[in-house]
Amino acid sequence: MNHIAHAEIDRTPPKHDAAWTIGIAARPSQDAPVAGAREAHFAARETLCEEGARADHIVIIAQGAVMLSKLLPDGRRQIIELLGAGDVFGLSNTALYDTTAESLTPVRAFQYERRVYENSPELQRTVSQKMTSQLCAMHDHAMLLGRKTAAERVASFLMGLIPNRGGHGCNGPDAKADTRHVAIPMTRQEIADYLGLTLETVSRAFSQLKKDGILQAPRHDEIVVTNVCRLCHLTGTL
Amino acid sequence: MNHIAHAEIDRTPPKHDAAWTIGIAARPSQDAPVAGAREAHFAARETLCEEGARADHIVIIAQGAVMLSKLLPDGRRQIIELLGAGDVFGLSNTALYDTTAESLTPVRAFQYERRVYENSPELQRTVSQKMTSQLCAMHDHAMLLGRKTAAERVASFLMGLIPNRGGHGCNGPDAKADTRHVAIPMTRQEIADYLGLTLETVSRAFSQLKKDGILQAPRHDEIVVTNVCRLCHLTGTL
DNA sequence: AGATCGGATTGATCCTGATCAAACCTACGC
DNA sequence: GCGTAGGTTTGATCAGGATCAATCCGATCT
Incomplete structure (x- = not known):
């Protein structure tokens, strides 16, 4: 090979x-x-x-x-x-x-x-x-x-996927709609292996974020963050 | 400043x-x-x-x-x-x-x-x-x-302190006595913060290693590893 | 020697996230 | 359409490590 x-x-x-x-x-x-x-x-x-x-x-x-x-x-x-x-x-x-x-x-x-x-x-x-x-x-x-909790890890991960954020900073100049579409070309298992968690824990964290109205998931490999600010606060990084 | x-x-x-x-x-x-x-x-x-x-x-x-x-x-x-x-x-x-x-x-x-x-x-x-x-x-x-357990983290940490090991590899050319003195210029809290644990967990891991006869601790900032091979196996890295 | 202080050890209990175990989608193939 | 197969979600239970709480030890100071 x-x-x-x-x-x-x-x-x-x-x-x-x-x-x-x-x-x-x-x-x-x-x-x-x-x-x-x-x-x-x-x-x-x-x-x-x-x-x-x-x-x-x-x-x-x-x-x-x-x-x-x-x-x-x-x-x-x-x-x-x-x-x-x-x-x-x-x-x-x-x-x-x-x-x-x-x-x-x-x-x-x-x-x-x-x-x-x-x-x-x-x-x-x-x-x-x-x-x-x-x-x-x-x-x-x-x-x-x-040092971060499961919820913080998942929030940090998602913030890192939002372009022009570098993962942090809540009110960038482009915070117009406070809504972001993000494609996630990874399985839950891969996200878990990245974040040092299990796939079940990742799945539960996503579900919680949905329930809290912070994001929607039209497909499981794509999400819409409807409240970037709330998500950012959940990262633990401020 | x-x-x-x-x-x-x-x-x-x-x-x-x-x-x-x-x-x-x-x-x-x-x-x-x-x-x-x-x-x-x-x-x-x-x-x-x-x-x-x-x-x-x-x-x-x-x-x-x-x-x-x-x-x-x-x-x-x-x-x-x-x-x-x-x-x-x-x-x-x-x-x-x-x-x-x-x-x-x-x-x-x-x-x-x-x-x-x-x-x-x-x-x-x-x-x-x-x-x-x-x-x-x-x-x-x-x-x-x-991905590592508390015991594996502490073992890996200690292996990393043993010179000429690079943290891994069990039988280097210098494995003569299979005993190593290591100075640890860090508090338990610092070790914990390095390993993503609490100081209590680090302390317990050290105690366990002592009980298992893998190391001795003449002072709390200095240890003697009496069985490098056993310690190495505990790292989880093989 | 005794007092004090910071760090370390040990014990008891709690809780977050892991593990075990079903369902549940969604995409594909026949 | 139905069946299958990955991957996902959800639930129930378990356990590893965190947290809370006493001591304990070893330095340093008086």
Whole structure:
């Protein structure tokens, strides 16, 4: 098996504008690829690289969403990071990938061989900036996993999906309607594995938010947040 | 208050060789400072920078241990990362520090103004490598926080403190005596805040490990692991 | 030595979220 | 249409860790 598999482009037309985005990365990255890039396309739900495999490429996502996960020997899974356009993965200080990467949506990405990366200051500079962001995001996520309640975790997760919010801040300049449509290209199990909960707990939290009139769910992979402010207060982050 | 306070060097002689180290970073970093460095010294338990303050410096630790933490508005704290010699902090994608940094031991460090950092490819290269390691460490910690039991968290924490183990791998080349002395320059509350537990739970886990004959505790800030293999198996990581 | 103070340990009880167990949708295939 | 299969929701019960509450221990000070 090749670690970075080549795949057909999934040409299924997206049903909603926001369908293939995660969080802040609402739009395809503008960044032109640095020299040495190989463009690759993946369908949704492909494994782009596997924990423990030889880490010979780094990948910059141009479009789409990717999740990084790790497994414990007994099968417990933690989804470590959700990545969107502009984000990087495949970096490792060892010879092996430390996480598995799977596409949540169709993905367009640029791959670079590790040697290319190590010899391109320009690429390193780009990657370095992204890593800084991702490190900060991991800091926030550590807070979520270590100290937030189930309800706060789910609220934080949903806030993170609302574009132009960065997950926080209640009254942005675009708070006009106080209503947001969000596509969630993840199963309840995946959300649970991301938030350190069980799928039942996630489901119950969603139900509670519906009952409280904070969101509606026309489909289970799509929600409408009808009260962003209330939701934001539930994150525990203020 | 200046965000990176200057401080007297704490000249208290360390009681044990390993007393001022965290995990892998058992020795002072060999790296010579890059141009533009300002050397700084801190005593134990100083605040080196504060969450929310203007992020005008990045810091590379030459010697000693530092913890990064975040607070929720209601006072819940999560200790995000433990840093040792060679590690970097103060990077942020915003204008503000996203975490508070406090010294756990006396610390010697090199500070760089943000402008210096942004104009030094050499420094960026150094920092970039370190960030890769720290990102991987955060991945492991996310797994710990999201999916491990209390006992596994404490075992993982202790394994991470044993030098030349990197936290994992049971039979390294140096497993001669299968016994390790570890200094823990943290209170139970701090360990709890790092592991996403309460101090009582941490205390109980330590007591259990003592009862099981896996470790001894001559002092509460110092332990002797008498069975590294057993401890390693308890981490859940294999 | 005795008093004091911060941190650690231990015990009893409570509660959040996990686990076990049915239904219940929704999309697909025949 | 009916049947099947994933994934989801909901309910009942359980348990791991949190919380509340005493001690306990070891430093430091007088």
